Amino acid sequence: MKPIKVGLLGIGTVGSGTFNVLKRNQEEITRRAGRSIEIAMVADLNIERARELTNGVAEVVNDANLVVNNPDIDIVIELIGGYGIAKDLVLKAIANGKHVVTANKALLATHGNEIFKAAQEKGVMVAFEAAVAGGIPIIKALREGLTANRIQWIAGIINGTTNFILSEMRDKGLDFGAVLKQAQALGYAEADPTFDIEGVDAAHKATIMASIAYGIPMQFDKAYVEGITKLEASDIRYAEDLGYRIKLLGITKRTPEGIELRVHPTLIPEKRLIANVEGAMNAVLVQGDAVGATLYYGKGAGAEPTASAVIADLVDITRLATADPEHRVPHLAFQPAAISDLPILPMAEIVTSYYLRMHVEDKPGVLADVTRILADLSISIDAMLQKEPGEGETRTDIIILTHQTKEKNIIAAIEKIEALATVTGSVIKLRLEELS
Amino acid sequence: MKPIKVGLLGIGTVGSGTFNVLKRNQEEITRRAGRSIEIAMVADLNIERARELTNGVAEVVNDANLVVNNPDIDIVIELIGGYGIAKDLVLKAIANGKHVVTANKALLATHGNEIFKAAQEKGVMVAFEAAVAGGIPIIKALREGLTANRIQWIAGIINGTTNFILSEMRDKGLDFGAVLKQAQALGYAEADPTFDIEGVDAAHKATIMASIAYGIPMQFDKAYVEGITKLEASDIRYAEDLGYRIKLLGITKRTPEGIELRVHPTLIPEKRLIANVEGAMNAVLVQGDAVGATLYYGKGAGAEPTASAVIADLVDITRLATADPEHRVPHLAFQPAAISDLPILPMAEIVTSYYLRMHVEDKPGVLADVTRILADLSISIDAMLQKEPGEGETRTDIIILTHQTKEKNIIAAIEKIEALATVTGSVIKLRLEELS
Numbered sequence: 001m002k003p004i005k006v007g008l009l010g011i012g013t014v015g016s017g018t019f020n021v022l023k024r025n026q027e028e029i030t031r032r033a034g035r036s037i038e039i040a041m042v043a044d045l046n047i048e049r050a051r052e053l054t055n056g057v058a059e060v061v062n063d064a065n066l067v068v069n070n071p072d073i074d075i076v077i078e079l080i081g082g083y084g085i086a087k088d089l090v091l092k093a094i095a096n097g098k099h100v101v102t103a104n105k106a107l108l109a110t111h112g113n114e115i116f117k118a119a120q121e122k123g124v125m126v127a128f129e130a131a132v133a134g135g136i137p138i139i140k141a142l143r144e145g146l147t148a149n150r151i152q153w154i155a156g157i158i159n160g161t162t163n164f165i166l167s168e169m170r171d172k173g174l175d176f177g178a179v180l181k182q183a184q185a186l187g188y189a190e191a192d193p194t195f196d197i198e199g200v201d202a203a204h205k206a207t208i209m210a211s212i213a214y215g216i217p218m219q220f221d222k223a224y225v226e227g228i229t230k231l232e233a234s235d236i237r238y239a240e241d242l243g244y245r246i247k248l249l250g251i252t253k254r255t256p257e258g259i260e261l262r263v264h265p266t267l268i269p270e271k272r273l274i275a276n277v278e279g280a281m282n283a284v285l286v287q288g289d290a291v292g293a294t295l296y297y298g299k300g301a302g303a304e305p306t307a308s309a310v311i312a313d314l315v316d317i318t319r320l321a322t323a324d325p326e327h328r329v330p331h332l333a334f335q336p337a338a339i340s341d342l343p344i345l346p347m348a349e350i351v352t353s354y355y356l357r358m359h360v361e362d363k364p365g366v367l368a369d370v371t372r373i374l375a376d377l378s379i380s381i382d383a384m385l386q387k388e389p390g391e392g393e394t395r396t397d398i399i400i401l402t403h404q405t406k407e408k409n410i411i412a413a414i415e416k417i418e419a420l421a422t423v424t425g426s427v428i429k430l431r432l433e434e435l436s
Numbered sequence: 437m438k439p440i441k442v443g444l445l446g447i448g449t450v451g452s453g454t455f456n457v458l459k460r461n462q463e464e465i466t467r468r469a470g471r472s473i474e475i476a477m478v479a480d481l482n483i484e485r486a487r488e489l490t491n492g493v494a495e496v497v498n499d500a501n502l503v504v505n506n507p508d509i510d511i512v513i514e515l516i517g518g519y520g521i522a523k524d525l526v527l528k529a530i531a532n533g534k535h536v537v538t539a540n541k542a543l544l545a546t547h548g549n550e551i552f553k554a555a556q557e558k559g560v561m562v563a564f565e566a567a568v569a570g571g572i573p574i575i576k577a578l579r580e581g582l583t584a585n586r587i588q589w590i591a592g593i594i595n596g597t598t599n600f601i602l603s604e605m606r607d608k609g610l611d612f613g614a615v616l617k618q619a620q621a622l623g624y625a626e627a628d629p630t631f632d633i634e635g636v637d638a639a640h641k642a643t644i645m646a647s648i649a650y651g652i653p654m655q656f657d658k659a660y661v662e663g664i665t666k667l668e669a670s671d672i673r674y675a676e677d678l679g680y681r682i683k684l685l686g687i688t689k690r691t692p693e694g695i696e697l698r699v700h701p702t703l704i705p706e707k708r709l710i711a712n713v714e715g716a717m718n719a720v721l722v723q724g725d726a727v728g729a730t731l732y733y734g735k736g737a738g739a740e741p742t743a744s745a746v747i748a749d750l751v752d753i754t755r756l757a758t759a760d761p762e763h764r765v766p767h768l769a770f771q772p773a774a775i776s777d778l779p780i781l782p783m784a785e786i787v788t789s790y791y792l793r794m795h796v797e798d799k800p801g802v803l804a805d806v807t808r809i810l811a812d813l814s815i816s817i818d819a820m821l822q823k824e825p826g827e828g829e830t831r832t833d834i835i836i837l838t839h840q841t842k843e844k845n846i847i848a849a850i851e852k853i854e855a856l857a858t859v860t861g862s863v864i865k866l867r868l869e870e871l872s
Binding site: 017021022024029031032033117120126129134135137141146210211212213214217224235239242244246254257258259261266269272276277285289291292305308309310315316320329336340341342343344347349350351353355357383385428430432434435 | 453460555570571579580585591655659680689696700710721732733734751769777778821835864866867871
């Protein structure tokens with residue numbers, strides 16, 4: 001089948017991330033989508049940089065109209081941002097019968113109704129997974145995963161900059177201003193951070209989520225927007241004394257009188273999972289009447305996380321628009337002909353870390369014997385715990401955490417440790433995963 | 437448009453949950469799917485109970501063959517469980533050209549390859565969101581939301597029974613046997629809990645996730661399966677001393693040599709979000725090369741959470757099979773004609789709890805004045821914190837957490853509190869959400 005041709009408007013951070021991931025994972029993505037997806041054309045005002053980044057693989061132009069008017073282009077990715085040119089180009093692409101993928105929350109929250117109406121009339125898709133919470137597939141969850149539910153409320157940490165600032169304010173007891181400067185130096189906040197710190201970016205995203213959760217038009221103008229600039233370190237401390245964390249939340253709730261739609265710093269009980277989302281991470285908590293609460297967590301920004309969402313939309317459109325109905329989304333996620341025969345490894349070959357507990361005589365030399373056995377098998381020790389023997393006991397427990405090794409090495413080590421005269425009974429073995 | 441006719445095989449816990457949610461949220465679901473979805477026929481051996489539950493709305497039969505052979509049925513939901521009859525019926529439904537929705541992980545993990553081959557040849561969909569992690573849309577995330585990524589590993593708490601037992605063992609310092617009995621009494625463990633506590637159920641689910649993450653056939657027979665029955669309370673305690681929690685994880689990893697696929701009790705650092713998933717909740721952590729780590733959390737079992745996943749599959753199939761390609765998944769999640777005009781509430785009308793901080797003179801009567809103002813506006817106090825004045829100071833901070841009230845009441849209260857002679861400056865107001 002001939003490739004899907006994609007035109008990319010704007011090759012900045014997310015654009016180059018999209019270009020790179022699409023190239024790096026081309027084989028994997030084709031196995032899923034059923035046909036190859038290629039960025040055939042790139043428009044950017046910085047034509048030199050665009051040429052460098054695309055390295056001759058795509059046609060590079062400085063006039064985005066050449067992309068949206070090109071009859072060979074199937075899907076247009078809009079990564080220009082803002083409401084002006086971006087809106088014109090999206091509407092032109094739609095008028096030309098092209099599907100559109102965009103990460104532009106500001107555009108959708110303020111002009112989405114007009115854009116979706118045009119797309120509906122023209123029969124094209126407009127996909128926007130990247131507009132909310134970066135790589136977390138929260139749009140898909142709300143639009144498709146939770147369709148059985150009456151959504152009752154959504155509360156999300158949907159701006160990484162402000163969550164980073166709040167985490168630092170809490171960790172270091174610093175005031176807003178000091179942390180903002182540090183965040184800017186680290187690249188977690190932009191030179192002009194107004195949209196982030198005043199809550200506008202979060203409100204754009206909350207507006208989009210409210211729309212697809214309840215089936216209402218985008219109404220950014222009715223959202224209440226309050227940022228974190230006036231937050232004092234003392235309030236973060238007092239909240240903590242009372243068992244709460246302060247997070248900038250985008251909240252939307254269904255009530256009998258209407259929909260609440262608001263962004264503001266919010267105290268939440270520290271025992272909630274979402275209260276423990278730190279640094280630049282995002283998380284969205286959704287309450288549905290059937291499913292209860294579900295939480296979606298991940299990176300809400302950055303080149304490749306956002307690219308992950310942009311490309312998921314490309315694959316969705318490719319699957320929906322080009323396959324026959326019954327084979328549109330492959331049963332096993334990959335196209336049937338693309339199922340691979342990667343072997344499942346036998347357990348002896350897996351690699352992980354281990355917790356070992358052994359019951360030993362409390363006398364010199366025991367630990368030396370045990371560590372020698374581990375060293376001989378190239379198993380290195382990460383941590384150790386030796387308990388005092390109980391009152392009147394001569395034996396005690398030693399617990400060892402190892403670094404990563406093959407399971408067969410651990411099995412060999414355990415056999416040797418159990419053969420030591422100073423060790424009683426079996427060595428208890430548990431596996432340990434850092435999950436980092 | 438005429439309704440989609442669904443046949444339900446088995447109306448036990450999940451079946452009746454599906455029936456009830458579909459009925460309760462009929463309007464909402466139709467707005468999303470574009471047409472009505474009706475359970476027209478139910479097969480169950482307990483025909484009396486089935487009649488009672490369906491209350492004359494669906495035709496009730498005791499021979500499931502009547503459902504899978506009925507030409508009026510578009511989609512068959514298989515909720516019988518097990519490998520025997522369930523497999524025959526699913527294959528018959530497919531042979532008769534019906535789409536299938538199933539929650540049967542055991543069936544898919546062991547006979548999935550045969551079932552998906554038959555479905556592929558016949559051109560019907562087999563959807564199974566409910567087979568892994570109940571209401572959490574993890575299958576959709578892996579199959580559609582993360583298609584840009586080379587999935588590197590998945591680690592999931594995908595069995596609620598064992599997670600409940602491990603949480604209780606840790607909280608109460610009890611041994612496995614004691615907690616199992618308690619879990620059975622509470623309904624968190626079945627009378628015969630073997631599949632859960634020996635890790636088999638988790639291994640079925642891990643097998644399914646590995647298949648769709650890497651594009652490999654289902655290979656349950658190659659999974660390593662170790663349960664929690666031999667876990668001792670002392671190991672949970674020692675692990676905790678070292679900064680770890682023990683969870684039963686379903687793990688699958690891509691390595692240069694092949695795929696790891698294993699279920700076993702696992703130590704994980706306590707600071708990871710997934711280490712803090714307690715009780716019967718489920719969570720799946722997925723590492724992709726572009727998106728990084730994303731986490732999906734929610735209820736992994738129960739009538740309505742599982743029904744949420746079953747119905748999401750029904751809506752998916754309805755959207756895919758019955759709309760024209762461009763309008764298949766509505767832009768705003770609801771069909772364009774079904775967008776509603778629910779009002780967005782003005783901020784004065786929203787209801788939440790509040791954190792109030794005020795700077796006051798440290799003398800008798802101040803607190804009485806403040807609490808009187810709150811009481812007069814029917815605002816009740818949840819917690820209070822009064823700091824000692826600093827060395828040589830005569831003023832101090834009072835922090836009050838209120839119960840839920842309308843924002844306009846709080847604004848009125850703040851106006852009155854700020855007018856008190858004993859209160860200096862502005863009252864700081866932050867909103868508080870329990871998110872429970």
